[in-house]
């Protein structure tokens with residue numbers, strides 16, 4: 001472990017600017033069979049060893065394919081699902097040590113915004129009663145005057161007129177409904193908001209408005225966000241740092257700029273190469289990595305590196321048997337990949353990367369990144 005790794009790993013929980021610190025978090029759901037005996041016949045390894053810190057006032061974006069464990073991780077941060085092992089420390093308190101009233105008080109500081117505002121809002125309740133319910137759950141609805149002025153200022157903050165209070169969810173557009181969902185999360189003055197696919201059910205133009213709103217509210221209320229999305233463009237816009245998840249683990253984490261301009265993990269590069277770009281000239285020049293095969297089942301994850309079954313850089317034996325650790329390869333940029341580590345540490349010289357190490361049908365290289373694709377392309381072009 002490099003000195004940089006040690007610093008990042010040991011002091012995260014004690015740093016005053018860290019709001020959430022997750023250590024080796026695992027959430028394994030039992031798979032049950034049998035009508036009477038209800039035997040456990042296996043587990044879904046939804047979250048399988050995640051280390052993560054979120055700083056105060058930061059937006060951390062979490063991306064990955066459907067089923068990789070993003071929502072489960074988000075829910076585990078809020079203790080909406082119990083961890084199997086590992087810890088979630090929120091503002092210095094290990095959440096697993098709390099129950100009853102202390103847990104309820106802590107939960108008030110963490111709220112969730114959901115993907116589909118229509119299904120997350122009760123159609124029989126007016127906006128007023130939806131918002132008051134949020135306050136009531138935490139005993140904040142005692143004073144009528146205060147409640148009413150709080151509701152009005154919340155609506156103003158999310159850009160809805162006061163008349164919205166008397167209406168019902170079906171009377172609003174998708175974007176307006178998401179504004180109501182956000183107002184509901186804000187009723188209790190949270191520190192952290194976990195937004196799970198907050199704009200993926202909305203039209204593109206409305207997505208931008210809601211993303212801007214989240215940014216404005218962050219400034220106004222000093223919020224910290226975990227934004228979960230499968231759309232890399234959404235996360236890029238809104239996030240300070242981004243983590244890429246694959247089969248229960250984070251495989252790469254960096255500032256938004258670094259991740260999008262210098263992705264180091266082959267999975268991240270495959271995801272980015274699938275994002276359409278508007279300029280056809282750029283499209284021809286950029287890297288195209290097609291991943292072979294489907295996402296393996298989280299109930300039977302591959303041994304060693306979880307990504308090895310689809311990886312164009314797979315090193316035989318090592319990647320099949322050793323699980324790479326998320327390490328800092330360049331300052332602030334953490335990657336879990338043997339191949340990327342070997343290049344960084346000079347164990348694989350750029351000139352030594354052979355066609356056998358890179359399946360040319362899968363990875364066709366590019367000239368964009370100085371560390372990743374460029375090194376592979378250079379090596380293939382100059383054996």
Ligand SMILES: Nc1ncnc2c1ncn2[C@@H]1O[C@H](COP(=O)(O)OP(=O)(O)OP(=O)(O)O)[C@@H](O)[C@H]1O
Nearest residue numbers: 029044046064065066067068069070071072073298
């Ligand atoms: N309560 C549960 N019981 C059993 N399995 C679960 C449960 N919740 C989630 N899973 C499984 O855990 C895995 C990860 O699911 P999760 O919803 O966290 O992924 P995701 O990346 O958020 O995907 P999506 O974007 O489709 O929601 C999936 O295989 C899912 O079926």
